[in-house]
Amino acid sequence: MVTETTAATAPSVRLVDVDKSLRVGRNTVEILHGVSFEVRPAELVALVGPSGSGKSTILGIAAGLDTASSGSVFLDGTDISQLPERELATLRARRVGMVFQAYNLLPTLTALENVELPLHVPGGVHRPSSSAQELLTEVGLGHRLHHRPTQLSGGEQQRVAIARALITQPAIIVADEPTGNLDTSTGDELIALLLELRQRRGTTILVATHDNDLAVRADRILRVRDGRLTG
Numbered sequence: 001m002v003t004e005t006t007a008a009t010a011p012s013v014r015l016v017d018v019d020k021s022l023r024v025g026r027n028t029v030e031i032l033h034g035v036s037f038e039v040r041p042a043e044l045v046a047l048v049g050p051s052g053s054g055k056s057t058i059l060g061i062a063a064g065l066d067t068a069s070s071g072s073v074f075l076d077g078t079d080i081s082q083l084p085e086r087e088l089a090t091l092r093a094r095r096v097g098m099v100f101q102a103y104n105l106l107p108t109l110t111a112l113e114n115v116e117l118p119l120h121v122p123g124g125v126h127r128p129s130s131s132a133q134e135l136l137t138e139v140g141l142g143h144r145l146h147h148r149p150t151q152l153s154g155g156e157q158q159r160v161a162i163a164r165a166l167i168t169q170p171a172i173i174v175a176d177e178p179t180g181n182l183d184t185s186t187g188d189e190l191i192a193l194l195l196e197l198r199q200r201r202g203t204t205i206l207v208a209t210h211d212n213d214l215a216v217r218a219d220r221i222l223r224v225r226d227g228r229l230t231g
């Protein structure tokens with residue numbers, strides 16, 4: 001395992017010359033070409049670009065959910081490109097929080113239980129510094145602890161998903177279209193929450209978005225086109 005000199009000052013995530021191709025039947029589909037960028041601690045970086053340009057693929061690789069075909073990926077100072085799946089799963093459980101467009105909450109669990117879920121993942125963090133109840137209160141849902149996802153609005157479900165992503169105190173939150181299913185005003189509230197969390201907790205966020213209101217509030221915008229960063 002290669003570790004960058006000082007993890008404390010290392011970028012939360014760094015991709016170096018990442019290519020991604022997939023075999024589909026007898027063909028190889030080239031999805032990413034030479035993608036390099038980093039996200040520093042407490043930065044909010046937005047990936048924008050047309051549908052199919054490769055944003056979700058980049059997020060998956062940055063989060064260690066997917067692997068690069070070539071190039072290197074550093075997560076919180078550790079080179080994850082060559083890590084065996086078991087070690088990668090542990091690192092992912094401890095260092096990455098994921099937020100998806102469709103919230104991805106478990107329907108049979110309450111808000112509180114959904115937020116506690118990452119604590120039960122093998123290799124995960126078992127003693128969080130903030131409890132699920134504290135986090136739900138922090139995202140404005142202290143009065144919805146025992147509601148199930150179907151008893152919550154879309155905006156509320158996404159807040160639960162954010163509290164769930166925070167419970168392990170991850171090095172980075174990777175969010176794929178977090179406002180994609182929300183109406184404009186609920187989306188704006190969610191953007192305000194993300195900015196507030198970053199301000200208060202120094203949360204690092206890499207987000208893919210078609211939402212211009214979110215992109216313009218990022219520290220940096222990375223533009224993706226045909227699997228390449230264009231600026």
Ligand SMILES: Nc1ncnc2c1ncn2[C@@H]1O[C@H](COP(=O)(O)OP(=O)(O)OP(=O)(O)O)[C@@H](O)[C@H]1O
Pocket residue numbers: 022024029031049050051052053054055056057058
């Ligand atoms: N499993 C797969 N097999 C084959 N091609 C794939 C696979 N996953 C993604 N692709 C292709 O890779 C390209 C990038 O997809 P990706 O989902 O990363 O785009 P995106 O920028 O997130 O798009 P959107 O804005 O619609 O979410 C697309 O052309 C897509 O068809």
Ligand SMILES: [Mg+2]
Pocket residue numbers: 055056057176208
């Ligand atoms: Mg996508």
